[in-house]
Amino acid sequence: MKETVNVDNEKLVKEFGAGLVGTVKDLPDFYTFKSGVMYSHRDFDKFLSALKKGEKCAILSGVNASGTLHIGHKAVFDTNLFFQKKYGIPVFIPISDDESYVSGKVKDQEEGLKNSMRLAKELLAYGFDPKKTYFIIDQIYTNIYNLAIKLSTRVNYSEIKASYGYRPEDNIGLHFYPAIQSAHILFPQIEEGMKNVLVPIGPDEDAHLRISRDIASRFELVKPSVLHSLFLPGIDGGKMSTSKPNSAIFLSDSEKEIRKKINKAFSGGQKTVEEHKKLGGNPDVDVSYLYLKYLFLDEKKAKALAEKYRKGKILSGEMKKLFADEAVAFVSNFQKRLKKVSEKDLEKTIMKND
């Protein structure tokens, strides 16, 4: 059984014209590029070249107001943080509480707004610099509607129906959302004059970025660059999802919860210790190994670990413990920082109408 983490990304490369990150020259010296968790892209090379030339650049990377931060966000947010820290560039973080509401992911607008504020606070705890980070919460920064209206004039119902998969029985709030999403994506360029914008996303968001890139062309704007991270599997071996608590490690989980989830994680080991020692394990499907490889260990350590696992020199339980130790340290660090986020910092990062 081969690793299947890159199925969606490979489709983007083979059928939808995305490039392989591995073929981009002078990749940044950062783990998300070395481990391969940033797998495919559109115009990432152009973004890097503009960055190196000192041109105005920005990162744009949204988060869903219905969810809560989990370990699946790590690759994207670490990448964003890397660029902010190394190059001092601004990071715009749209939190679409309008979309969460019209898609039925939250019960009312109040819940969407509450989630948005919580997420903004958590992201500051994650490490984003309050001086260079801008949260676009749609219910607060309602002026985004004006930009969405502008962009909406160049995209028709048929196009968004095809890209977003909406149906005639879906509500019209949902049907308008692509205009808001494009407004988020093109905001740094249109409102702030930042022509080089990188949007790190999961591969499932690519169709929407293609619409935004098309809209950019129609307004003679620069197409935003896109980086696609791999889809890591859920801890339980299924699909990772905010609505399945055992599929992900949340940044709000306790050490006990984390260790419990990881103990139940899908493993590539054999049924018995004896068999494992004899036949060895399969790291390519071992969830703990995949998280260690893509999110926590450097290339050399990951490779050595895989070798030992294949040879049966490391047991599944040991692999789980390695992952659990990393996950616990990561989450516990985050939780310590969360307590220290100042309301003043939070306030100034949230975009206001005037």
Add this chain to the structure above:
Amino acid sequence: MKETVNVDNEKLVKEFGAGLVGTVKDLPDFYTFKSGVMYSHRDFDKFLSALKKGEKCAILSGVNASGTLHIGHKAVFDTNLFFQKKYGIPVFIPISDDESYVSGKVKDQEEGLKNSMRLAKELLAYGFDPKKTYFIIDQIYTNIYNLAIKLSTRVNYSEIKASYGYRPEDNIGLHFYPAIQSAHILFPQIEEGMKNVLVPIGPDEDAHLRISRDIASRFELVKPSVLHSLFLPGIDGGKMSTSKPNSAIFLSDSEKEIRKKINKAFSGGQKTVEEHKKLGGNPDVDVSYLYLKYLFLDEKKAKALAEKYRKGKILSGEMKKLFADEAVAFVSNFQKRLKKVSEKDLEKTIMKND
């Protein structure tokens, strides 16, 4: 040849369940009810009854940001003013510069905003009380988006496609507009607790009001009341339209322009003076007479005038002069007041986000 001013309204009564204003008890003592220019309605009786009981009432009546005020607006705005003056009730005036833009009636958002500000000023000159009048200009009061999003969750694409006649190749801004329009209409009730809202409109807007009334029910709100004015013909005998300068008398027209247009007005007179004196004219198709009857004269005077016209005792030229005198006086009064509108008054009537 019979008067054809009420074709659209009759359709609303016969096919779409509207009532006849003439059958409502205790109609207000105001010319728009006596002349019959307010022809059909939905729940107008309920509104009147709430008004008389002293319940919280409001008028809501929009204007298109692509247009400019003309004599065709008179019946609706005079009715609104009557209620504001007699009962002191607030008047909300949405100016949909977003719709003007997404429908291509203005070239950009800047033009829409400029038109909106001009219209607000003109409406204050028209006589609306700055203390009780609220302009909802969508590009300024972008918080309307939040209410539109709420309402959008209970109306789907198929419904608005049927009511508004949008096509898949229309842009998604246009597709979302019905949510904004319903937000305008339900704003006084949802945001200000005014349960009895009257919306005076032309008969062509009824389909949209039906959608808003349906949405109101879905949120367990009171359905807004609706008054339909007659469609007066264009001065030139065709359809009145802002884009055909000779079809309407604009409130910005000079006396010379007004008299020139009315001299060319479609008339119900005979070809020669001799014939006219012998056979008499037909007031039912005489544009000047219809405007006099519906907008300027009391019932008795209008009736007498029609009689004389039928008998050939009044010539078409004389009829035109009677209309032109009224129109010139009306427009000139307006223009004098326009010069006196204070920027401070204007400022305080325009709704802001915070």
